[in-house]
Amino acid sequence: MAHQPSMWDVAEQASLSPLGAGVVRHPLAHGAWVDHLPGWVQGSDEVLDVLLGDIGWRADRRQMYDREVEVPRLLRWYAGGEALPHPLLGQARADLDAHYRSELGEPFVSAGMCLYRDGRDSVAWHGDRIGRGRTADTMVAIVSFGSPRALMLRPVGGGASIRFTLGHGDLVVMGGSCQRTWEHCIPKTTKPVGPRVSVQFRPRGVA
Ligand SMILES: O=C(O)CCC(=O)C(=O)O
Numbered sequence: 228m229a230h231q232p233s234m235w236d237v238a239e240q241a242s243l244s245p246l247g248a249g250v251v252r253h254p255l256a257h258g259a260w261v262d263h264l265p266g267w268v269q270g271s272d273e274v275l276d277v278l279l280g281d282i283g284w285r286a287d288r289r290q291m292y293d294r295e296v297e298v299p300r301l302l303r304w305y306a307g308g309e310a311l312p313h314p315l316l317g318q319a320r321a322d323l324d325a326h327y328r329s330e331l332g333e334p335f336v337s338a339g340m341c342l343y344r345d346g347r348d349s350v351a352w353h354g355d356r357i358g359r360g361r362t363a364d365t366m367v368a369i370v371s372f373g374s375p376r377a378l379m380l381r382p383v384g385g386g387a388s389i390r391f392t393l394g395h396g397d398l399v400v401m402g403g404s405c406q407r408t409w410e411h412c413i414p415k416t417t418k419p420v421g422p423r424v425s426v427q428f429r430p431r432g433v434a
């Protein structure tokens with residue numbers, strides 16, 4: 228008998244909800260803001276499966292005083308011209324463009340990806356300040372897949388930090404002066420967490 232499409236097939240197909248309807252903006256001090264939309268992606272499992280496959284993840288090494296150490300996460304960088312590993316990610320970039328174009332004034336281009344294999348993987352406090360994020364307002368849009376992890380933000384000059392939990396299919400966008408006037412990090416956790424992949428869309432010249 229031919230396979231009958233069922234509600235389950237429909238439910239499992241990755242899709243995006245309309246951005247305009249659900250994004251909530253959190254204004255921060257010093258001209259920064261964070262937009263948040265939990266559950267932007269539905270049916271995220273198939274995307275996560277692809278992202279956890281062999282897409283060319285590599286372990287970066289950094290000079291740390293007199294020795295070289297591996298950064299505690301795996302990385303994969305897609306320049307604007309390179310096809311993304313799942314069609315939903317191309318759709319996500321197009322939807323982000325449509326929603327933010329008038330405010331951002333330019334398209335999202337690159338997709339940087341981080342794989343946090345478990346709670347020992349992390350990214351330390353930083354701003355995305357390689358390039359124009361150092362001097363100008365910009366946006367970095369992050370879509371999360373897999374185990375929930377905390378994204379922390381704190382003002383550069385000191386002050387209380389704030390926390391967003393980024394779960395499977397969630398969107399956050401850091402905008403305004405956020406990369407210059409605030410720092411962000413994904414802290415390590417001793418909780419037993421599975422892998423998480425973050426996909427960061429940035430305009431040209433921002434990293
Ligand atoms: O994994 C995340 O959500 C953040 C990654 C990040 O801050 C970066 O790669 O610059």
Ligand SMILES: [Fe+2]
Binds near residue numbers: 353354355411
């Ligand atoms: Fe960052």
